Amino acid sequence: MAVKHFEAEVRREPSGAVLDLRGEINGFAQEALDAAYAEAEKENPGAILLNFEEVDYINSTGIALIVGLLARARAAKRDLSAYGLSEHYVEIFNITRLSDFVNVFPDERSAMGDRRQQENLKPEA
Amino acid sequence: MTDQPPIPKEERRPRDAGHWARYVETLEGSGGLNVEGRRPMSPLQGFGSMWQKTFRIHLTGTDATPAEVVEVWRKRFPEMTGFGSGFRVPAGGLVPGAVALLGGISGVMVLYADDESFTYMTPEGHPFSGWITFSAYEDEDGETVAQAQLLIRANDPLYEFMMLLGLNAAENITWQRTLRRVAAHFGAEGRVETRVTCVDPKRQWRRYTNIRHNALILSALHAVTAPLRRIRRRATGTSKTPRT
Incomplete structure (x- = not known):
């Protein structure tokens, strides 16, 4: 079976930066994922959304990479959410307890909607 | 040719899928x-600083494929890590969801x-909360590389203190030694x-x-209260609960 390589692109949206992930998240994805995350962090967004719609394989090393991103986001007090996970990967997020720490949404619209709601709830400075 | 309806993502x-353990609340x-x-x-979910530790060794001069290395590593894990009989592999082997016991005081799930890697997850009370992945891959020169990668943090304040006192270094030595044994097995x-x-x-x-849940504390308490449990068993005429 042909190995699908990993790609990640950054999109800027009013509610935060979106990381569009494509392909397989395994040990070989580390460099591209780290670089894309660093790019997403550049404008200091309040939230980063991980889009898993085009991800079709994650192994345990790949999950560890996502935990690494989560640790970076928490250290910067930045919200990290995920959407577009298939049922199988929602289950993997449950098994690994990642779902206790990452908000998981079915699609981009609901993830953005939640983000806007959170922004509106923030007390004015 | 007839058009086939696309298979919804959830149905593929x-x-x-077969490589992951099933969700369990408790072991x-x-x-x-x-x-x-x-x-x-x-x-x-742990207490201390989070560490990523990567140990790797190039198996220079061997023809072993990554899958062959991982197969041997998994089968001979107790021997290669030096845990020996202290690491009790369940009857079905180290398959997803299996729980192995470690030194009589803790364990791993x-x-x-898969063919080229396996990952352990630790339970509450273990010195570390997290995962350790053993894998092998081919580098750009076609040479097989064996790797152990940990993503861990000390589970509680006592273990974090022990990390500062040498547990951290002792752990590094364990995995470095393991990799040398893996290499030696393949003549590298x-x-x-x-x-x-x-x-x-x-x-x-x-x-x-x-x-x-600290396994060291609870194991020590278990050991010192053993005579009391023995007296109680004699008094009530019950036998020790067999471990399955």
Whole structure:
């Protein structure tokens, strides 16, 4: 079976930066994922959304990479959410307890909607 | 040619589906002290700083493929790590979801296993919360590389203190030695490359209560209260509960 390589692109949206992930998240994805995350962090967004719609394989090393991103986001007090996970990967997020720490949404619209709601709830400075 | 309707994403069986353990709230059936009934822990649920440790060795001069290396590593894990008979592999082997007992005081659950890697997840009370992945891959020169990668944090304040006192270094030595043994098994010699990164230096102080599951403390208490349990069993005429 042909190995699908990993790609990640950054999109800027009013509610935060979106990381569009494509392909397989395994040990070989580390460099591209780290670089894309660093790019997403550049404008200091309040939230980063991980889009898993085009991800079709994650192994345990790949999950560890996502935990690494989560640790970076928490250290910067930045919200990290995920959407577009298939049922199988929602289950993997449950098994690994990642779902206790990452908000998981079915699609981009609901993830953005939640983000806007959170922004509106923030007390004015 | 007729057009086939696309298969909805949810109905396709992902390639990694059989490699992951099933979701469990707590570990059941191993009968192990400090394992039975304990929840598996992710690296996010521990107390101390989060570390990523990567140990790798190039198996120069061998023809072994990554799959062959991982197969041997998994089968001979107790011997290659030096844990020996202290690492009790369940009857079905180290398959996803299996629970192995470690030194009579804790254990690990196999979180993931495929042809070229396998991952353990630790339970509450283990010195570390997190995952350790053993894998092998071919580098750009076609040489097989064996690797152990940990993503861990000390589970509670006592273990974090022990990390500062030498547990951290002792752990590094364990995995460096393991990799040298893996290489030696395949007739290769080499230097173990070690990379240790502090992924999150913060301690999660609200997790200090994890200490209630500390396997060292509970095992010590279990040992000192053994005579009392023996007296009670004699008095009530009951026998020791067999471990399954």
